[in-house]
Amino acid sequence: MATTLKAVKRQDHKSSTTKKLRWNGQVPGIVYGKNKENTSIALDSVALVKAVRDNGRNAIFQLAIDSEKPVQVMVHDSQMEPIKDELLHVDFYIVDMKEEMDVEVALNLTGEAPGAKTGGVLQQPLYELQVRAKPGDIPEEIAVDVSQLEIGDSIAVGDLPKSDKYEILDDPDTTVATVLAPDTLEDVEEAPSENDEPELVDAESKDK
Known part of the structure; x- marks a missing residue:
């Protein structure tokens, strides 16, 4: 009630x-x-x-x-x-309980991504979904299970389970969760380019 x-x-x-x-x-x-x-x-x-x-x-x-x-x-x-x-x-x-309406619903990631345990970084680019539903059918939140995500894996809107009570309006290709590989590249000193001007020798030192 x-x-x-x-x-x-x-x-x-x-x-x-x-x-x-x-x-x-x-x-x-x-x-x-x-x-x-x-x-x-x-x-x-x-x-x-x-x-x-x-x-x-x-x-x-x-x-x-x-x-x-x-x-x-x-x-x-x-x-x-x-x-x-x-x-x-x-x-x-x-509200009209018989009429559909568009609302924003919180997106909540559940579970622990295996890729995050092995050094990956779990990212959530989207925190809300656009949903169309009758007022009585609007979910409090939409949960997304990430317990199968390895490094390089992602979940898009189109991968989410369908419901007969509401429709997700966001682009199906929009990413909602992904596990990125850690950045392991070390800074490398760049070699001088052939177009670089030669270093000038101090004139006083040259005379010596």
Whole structure:
């Protein structure tokens, strides 16, 4: 069952009022959706952060605004204060549980690559995948097993298991994990080129 978040409508958008909201532990936000009127809200910042941490950023929440009937929403965007790491604003999108949507899903490597044990370097060029799915079918993350990767091996988007619940939209040739060979070449002093000018001898030394 979806976690319920309680919010109140926000009528006053003055900066002084917004600062007071944040001072009192509230975060301002907005709720919108297809054919839905935008609604400014405020809700408890700690409760929201905890809900997202416990359920994932693509989770479906029941948002209860004042005494209105709760609506199903997802966190579409948020703004953080970089120095204090405080939540400044949040956007909620009202979802249609029967309609597919495009979202970003975390990509997580699992297992230990044999190639990494023998001196190779495991690299993950991609940390998120573009996924299309109905809201209730969006995975919290997509795990990729790297336990078979030797030095020189790689896994591309097209190698990932297919699902009947979601579609990965990224280019199939995009690499998601690879084990690179270690760089064992030592620096070698370059031999002088035939085009190099000869070293000049100090004139005073020559006269001697």
